[in-house]
Amino acid sequence: MKYSELKQSLKNHKLRITDCRMDVLAYFKEMQRALSFKDLEDKFQEYDRVTLYRTLHSFEENGLLHKIPGDSGSAVYGLCNDCDVESHHHNHMHFKCTSCGTTECIDVPVEIPALSLPKNYKMTDMDVIVNGVCNTCNSN
């Protein structure tokens, strides 16, 4: 991904251009899968832990990343497609591979079914996590 595009992406989300943010964003774009804090910490030893935490938070806050629910303890983040500072909408699925542990965003829209929720419950949105075995692991 081109430098100028990354820069524009940060600007679009009202974020200042800094080395750390550029590198982290580029890494997300490159990897095309959900990354944990640990992934970043391993990759970017030149940046302070705290800075990486703050980078993740600012990205999440400004609609560049979304936090993906996971029972694994530490949080995992994935790139948003068309979110901005005002509106977050993540109507896609997440696929978690039980073999290699990686999480990916799958471009299958979550169609909200006519849920028969108990009386007086109101749904705003929905997280769907599909567990299984991914492409790469299936091939081995």
Place this chain on the structure above:
Amino acid sequence: MKYSELKQSLKNHKLRITDCRMDVLAYFKEMQRALSFKDLEDKFQEYDRVTLYRTLHSFEENGLLHKIPGDSGSAVYGLCNDCDVESHHHNHMHFKCTSCGTTECIDVPVEIPALSLPKNYKMTDMDVIVNGVCNTCNSN
């Protein structure tokens, strides 16, 4: 819930009968919602933190509880309906209230749709977390 029933429930899942396990299980049955480690720690100050952790793990391992994915950092557990040591199957939904933060198991089966997963991906199961406002919070 009767003492003898709780006891039988533990036995059915091949777990020894201990004070801690009886109390924790009773609490889950009584509350009828998902509980976090912190909930237990607050409730049962007579038991050591480590023991409570171990109780949760053993319950999970033996099919008495299932871990519910959540982005909130610490894990949340809900009672299983018909699981045992061998087979876990959690085809029900989870409802997380954005207002009070509690998570409940909703007895609506997750009907696995004809997902068009990317090629060579294989699904084993699915977690569905419905976010919204619950009964009690809606009434206030």
Place this chain on the structure above:
DNA sequence: CCTTAGCTGTTATTTAGTTGCATTTACCCT
């Protein structure tokens, strides 16, 4: 009873995430 596998409490350690503060930097405005 008595034995023993397995549960418990204690302490210590690892891992995850946050806070405060001094310094530096991006970027807006003439």
Place this chain on the structure above:
DNA sequence: AGGGTAAATGCAACTAAATAACAGCTAAGG
């Protein structure tokens, strides 16, 4: 351009969450 300012960074200390090691105790089966 270049200067002022709000924001980002690095560092250090701190809180919280989870796990590990080990010695003593107890449930359950004979």
